[in-house]
Amino acid sequence: MDIRFQNASGGEWRADCAMVFAFVKDGPEQYAPALWEAAPWLEISPGLRDFGGKKDEQLLLYGHPELPVPRVLLCGLGGREDFSLEHFRETVAKAMCFCRSRGFETLGLPVECLDYAARAADRTREFLLREATVAAMLGLHRCEMYRSALGEQDGDTPADPRWLGYLFTEKETPDAAHRAVRQGEAEASGVILARDLSNAPANHLGPSVLAEEARKLASAHAFNCTVLDAEQIRDMGMGALWAVGQGSEQEPRFIVLEHCPQGKEAHKPVIVVGKGVTFDTGGISLKPPAKMHEMKGDMGGAAAVLGLFAAIGALPDADVLPRVVGLIPAAENMPDGRSVRPGDVVTTLSGKTVEILNTDAEGRLLLCDALSYAQQQWEPAVLLDIATLTGACVIALGDYGTGLFTADPFLRRGIEEAAEDTGDLVWPLPLWDAYDKNLKSDVADMTNMGPREGGALNAALFLRRFVNKGVRWAHLDIAGPGYVVKASPLLPVPGGTGMGVRLLCRLLRDKDALGPLE
Numbered sequence: 001m002d003i004r005f006q007n008a009s010g011g012e013w014r015a016d017c018a019m020v021f022a023f024v025k026d027g028p029e030q031y032a033p034a035l036w037e038a039a040p041w042l043e044i045s046p047g048l049r050d051f052g053g054k055k056d057e058q059l060l061l062y063g064h065p066e067l068p069v070p071r072v073l074l075c076g077l078g079g080r081e082d083f084s085l086e087h088f089r090e091t092v093a094k095a096m097c098f099c100r101s102r103g104f105e106t107l108g109l110p111v112e113c114l115d116y117a118a119r120a121a122d123r124t125r126e127f128l129l130r131e132a133t134v135a136a137m138l139g140l141h142r143c144e145m146y147r148s149a150l151g152e153q154d155g156d157t158p159a160d161p162r163w164l165g166y167l168f169t170e171k172e173t174p175d176a177a178h179r180a181v182r183q184g185e186a187e188a189s190g191v192i193l194a195r196d197l198s199n200a201p202a203n204h205l206g207p208s209v210l211a212e213e214a215r216k217l218a219s220a221h222a223f224n225c226t227v228l229d230a231e232q233i234r235d236m237g238m239g240a241l242w243a244v245g246q247g248s249e250q251e252p253r254f255i256v257l258e259h260c261p262q263g264k265e266a267h268k269p270v271i272v273v274g275k276g277v278t279f280d281t282g283g284i285s286l287k288p289p290a291k292m293h294e295m296k297g298d299m300g301g302a303a304a305v306l307g308l309f310a311a312i313g314a315l316p317d318a319d320v321l322p323r324v325v326g327l328i329p330a331a332e333n334m335p336d337g338r339s340v341r342p343g344d345v346v347t348t349l350s351g352k353t354v355e356i357l358n359t360d361a362e363g364r365l366l367l368c369d370a371l372s373y374a375q376q377q378w379e380p381a382v383l384l385d386i387a388t389l390t391g392a393c394v395i396a397l398g399d400y401g402t403g404l405f406t407a408d409p410f411l412r413r414g415i416e417e418a419a420e421d422t423g424d425l426v427w428p429l430p431l432w433d434a435y436d437k438n439l440k441s442d443v444a445d446m447t448n449m450g451p452r453e454g455g456a457l458n459a460a461l462f463l464r465r466f467v468n469k470g471v472r473w474a475h476l477d478i479a480g481p482g483y484v485v486k487a488s489p490l491l492p493v494p495g496g497t498g499m500g501v502r503l504l505c506r507l508l509r510d511k512d513a514l515g516p517l518e
């Protein structure tokens with residue numbers, strides 16, 4: 001679906017259907033005055049009087065089919081005092097799906113109507129333009145890649161609308177508004193890529209396919225990209241990443257992507273590490289079968305990194321971003337004659353040794369080598385990792401909560417503020433020194449498993465052992481929200497969510513959170 005702009009008085013707007021959003025009891029003169037010119041027939045449309053603007057109320061009104069705007073879809077936002085961004089995004093997504101289900105090809109959204117909602121939300125027009133764009137695109141997302149023509153068809157699947165047009169009364173689209181829409185489009189395309197990658201079955205997406213995706217992004221958007229193969233991983237000394245991948249027919253990869261705007265070559269990069277376990281059986285410490293198929297999504301962190309780079313590549317102003325490095329340690333965790341065993345001791349890239357007590361605690365193993373690599377190769381301004389790391393985090397924060405671990409107050413605030421904008425549920429969890437002794441090993445420098453209790457904290461503390469003093473680090477545990485089995489207006493395809501893409505995009509613009517980069 002294209003996203004376009006129309007700049008004219010209401011009388012010259014054109015769309016099969018105009019979508020408007022209204023608070024309780026308001027009429028068009030409040031939410032979209034120019035709509036009277038675009039659809040003068042509204043005045044005599046009896047249905048208009050029936051529309052109350054209640055939350056989730058939807059009413060489609062018809063004018064004569066030959067008119068330039070022959071339909072108006074009214075969508076209720078409820079009371080002003082109950083406004084929430086998440087509900088606004090869902091309302092936009094539902095309106096888009098409704099229009100698609102009716103086969104409307106061209107859709108219009110009067111920007112006046114966003115100004116009106118923005119006043120109530122105490123946000124800018126640009127903010128709502130971006131959110132509406134993201135919501136419209138995510139709401140229409142489908143995944144038909146793995147169906148054939150021979151499969152069961154649920155009737156005619158309607159095509160997506162050809163375009164969504166933002167209807168401006170201004171003669172020209174202001175730069176800021178234009179940029180906001182293109183930002184929204186970029187972020188949504190990154191989220192969609194991440195979702196598709198997470199939903200890809202493990203027989204279609206192994207470590208080498210993740211690497212191919214990174215290479216594709218690099219050549220499309222002029223990023224730097226390096227991929228280490230299995231032999232290079234071993235020779236370099238990434239013994240922990242190697243151990244996770246050693247039982248799989250599909251060899252591990254270590255992926256490096258870099259966005260370096262001109263003139264920032266000497267800047268300290270923001271480094272984002274994403275867990276890329278393309279399938280997690282648990283290895284020799286095999287998982288129970290019940291929900292094992294969901295472990296194709298155990299590369300949600302990697303998907304977020306690739307989605308972030310896809311978004312950066314599509315941004316209209318990517319050169320204002322800092323230098324960003326994405327690192328993906330990618331492996332498949334399988335049981336096999338060659339697999340790593342419980343009790344095995346491996347030497348990590350840092351030189352520290354780890355006794356692997358449970359082969360299902362594999363995420364922290366490949367992440368620790370990536371964290372070491374990040375600090376050996378660069379001096380990170382900020383070091384982030386994002387990973388579907390622990391079931392314990394899901395127990396603590398539920399299916400939608402992201403656990404945030406950081407000792408850095410600026411980073412914490414930055415991440416929390418970004419999450420408030422994007423609608424992600426992020427909550428801080430502690431890095432208590434007292435729990436660090438949980439990782440003591442009888443034979444090696446540490447084990448990869450603490451007690452079940454406080455499992456998310458134990459994993460975070462394991463990672464912290466690989467972060468040098470003074471490095472500004474945050475760890476995001478997305479075991480819950482990375483992969484969600486329930487569909488919703490903004491997640492019409494259950495499964496991979498793309499969690500992290502928007503959050504990271506937003507964070508990269510936050511100068512306070514990132515600190516000095518030069």
Ligand code: BES
Pocket residue numbers: 280282298358360361362363388389390391392394449450455479480
């Ligand atoms: N990938 C899992 C964590 C996970 C669980 C993600 C549920 C998404 C949903 C991770 O590799 C894992 O297996 N962690 C173990 C660690 C334990 C063995 C210390 C866990 O959480 O049970």
Ligand code: MN
Pocket residue numbers: 280282359360361362363
């Ligand atoms: Mn595991």
Ligand code: ZN
Pocket residue numbers: 277280298360362363388389
């Ligand atoms: Zn895992």
